[in-house]
Amino acid sequence: MASRVKGIVTKAYGGFYYVSGGGETLQCTLRGVLKHRKVDVRAGDRVAVMRSSGGSVVEEVFPRKNALVRPPVANVDRVVMVFAVKDPDPSLMLLDRFLIQSGYEAVEPVICFNKTDLLPDKVTDFIEAYVFAGYTVLRTSTRSGLGIEELRELLLEGVTVFAGPSGVGKSSLLNAVQPGLSLKTGEIGQKIKRGKHTTRHVELIPLESGGLVADTPGFSSLHLPEIEKGQLCFHYPEMERFISGCRFTGCLHRVEPDCAVKEAVGGGKIDPGRYGRYLEILNELLERERS
Numbered sequence: 699m700a701s702r703v704k705g706i707v708t709k710a711y712g713g714f715y716y717v718s719g720g721g722e723t724l725q726c727t728l729r730g731v732l733k734h735r736k737v738d739v740r741a742g743d744r745v746a747v748m749r750s751s752g753g754s755v756v757e758e759v760f761p762r763k764n765a766l767v768r769p770p771v772a773n774v775d776r777v778v779m780v781f782a783v784k785d786p787d788p789s790l791m792l793l794d795r796f797l798i799q800s801g802y803e804a805v806e807p808v809i810c811f812n813k814t815d816l817l818p819d820k821v822t823d824f825i826e827a828y829v830f831a832g833y834t835v836l837r838t839s840t841r842s843g844l845g846i847e848e849l850r851e852l853l854l855e856g857v858t859v860f861a862g863p864s865g866v867g868k869s870s871l872l873n874a875v876q877p878g879l880s881l882k883t884g885e886i887g888q889k890i891k892r893g894k895h896t897t898r899h900v901e902l903i904p905l906e907s908g909g910l911v912a913d914t915p916g917f918s919s920l921h922l923p924e925i926e927k928g929q930l931c932f933h934y935p936e937m938e939r940f941i942s943g944c945r946f947t948g949c950l951h952r953v954e955p956d957c958a959v960k961e962a963v964g965g966g967k968i969d970p971g972r973y974g975r976y977l978e979i980l981n982e983l984l985e986r987e988r989s
């Protein structure tokens with residue numbers, strides 16, 4: 699006898715959709731009408747499945763609260779952005795772009811600086827800049843165990859995406875959070891200083907604590923969302939505090955006179971590195987508008 703089950707897609711792979719619901723995981727195909735409409739179904743989607751002796755079929759995809767483009771995950775509660783402090787060196791521009799994307803999608807950002815055992819006695823200015831900006835920042839090490847319990851507590855509820863370049867230790871962190879996951883880990887290539895891609899597709903992994911985490915393919919580039927140039931500054935919490943003090947409404951904090959943001963940078967109240975990367979991204983948006 700056929701029955702209807704609601705659940706969450708944990709993996710889309712090889713033309714099949716794996717749906718967790720009703721106390722089990724079902725391997726499903728997609729209803730023909732959804733294929734015809736070219737409905738995008740990805741990990742994190744809430745769906746309804748018709749289960750019968752002939753197999754299980756996804757027959758309805760419920761509206762999303764958000765959807766990340768890369769990694770392609772739907773209904774995300776938070777993104778843990780993992781960067782190594784060394785081997786490979788962190789790309790702060792990529793991190794800032796991650797933060798802009800998470801703000802655009804209204805997803806809670808958590809910054810995780812991993813491999814801190816490589817810099818045991820050094821407080822790095824780039825880490826403090828993000829703490830000062832008001833972000834949640836974790837310092838972790840799978841070797842020393844630093845920050846692992848704090849990370850575990852963050853993952854108790856909802857859907858969490860682990861994202862970041864290859865080789866920074868995302869899979870190792872998940873293995874530390876829940877021993878026994880045995881996720882593949884990669885070595886860092888000595889010549890190119892980049893990690894091997896060890897995760898081939900997005901998969902939501904249920905944790906014993908109750909949350910779901912996505913171990914995602916590593917990548918090193920990110921397209922900016924469709925935001926207007928005047929909105930970019932609102933994705934920088936440390937800049938947003940000073941915007942009302944600018945002389946001109948719609949100030950881009952670039953060349954305008956009497957700009958409170960530029961004054962804050964000069965006065966050491968805004969990290970100059972973050973501000974410099976803001977200007978680079980602003981120029982990218984301006985170029986995009988002109989093209």
